[in-house]
Amino acid sequence: xxxxxxxxxxxxxxxxxxxxxxxxxxxxxxxxxxxxxxxxxxxxxxxxxxxxxxxxxxxxxxxxxxxxxxxxxxxxxxxxxxxxxxxx
Numbered sequence: 001x002x003x004x005x006x007x008x009x010x011x012x013x014x015x016x017x018x019x020x021x022x023x024x025x026x027x028x029x030x031x032x033x034x035x036x037x038x039x040x041x042x043x044x045x046x047x048x049x050x051x052x053x054x055x056x057x058x059x060x061x062x063x064x065x066x067x068x069x070x071x072x073x074x075x076x077x078x079x080x081x082x083x084x085x086x087x088x
Contacts, residue, residue, distance in 0.1 A: 009032060012032050012035065013028050013029070013032055016028050016031055016032065044079075048076075048079060
């Protein structure tokens with residue numbers, strides 16, 4: 001798995017290096033790391049968006065505790081605060 005991730009990272013770095021040959025390795029690393037964070041954010045957004053449709057017909061509520069529900073509420077509030085900070 002780590003070999004696959006390293007291969008993907010090397011491919012991304014190679015594309016950036018070809019497009020922007022004046023960038024040094026540290027700048028390329030920063031760009032690839034930022035891009036990975038972007039992809040993670042998009043994936044998290046998709047998860048939050050799909051959450052109701054994925055779980056509305058399930059019996060998951062039988063297993064959720066009050067603490068779990070509070071954790072979900074807190075996660076949504078934190079996501080909202082983050083998105084609002086992006087709008088500024």
